[in-house]
Amino acid sequence: MASVTITLTNICAGGHHLTFNVTGDRTAIVASSLDNLLDSISEEEVEVFVKLIARMVKLGRTNVQARNVLQAGVTITV
Secondary structure, three states: OOOHHHHHHHHEOOOOEEEEEEEEOEEEEEEHHHHHHOOOOOOHHHHHHHHHHHHHHHHHOOHHHHHHHHHHOOOOOO
C-alpha cells in the first residue's frame, strides 16, 4: 500500500511563495505560489491525478489485486 505525506514547510515573508515536503513512497521538495493553489483544477490535472492514484494503488499489489481495489473505489480525504 502506498503512502505519501505532504507538509507545508515554508512560506515566504510576503506569503505568496510556498514550499512543500513530500515524504513516503516518493520524496520531493515542491515550490508553488499561492496563486497556483487558488486556481480551479483543470481537466488535465484531474486526469494526471487519477493516473497517479491508480499507479499508487498498484504499488505492492498484483494486477488483479489492484483492479479489485480500483473497482471497489478509492477514497481520498483531505
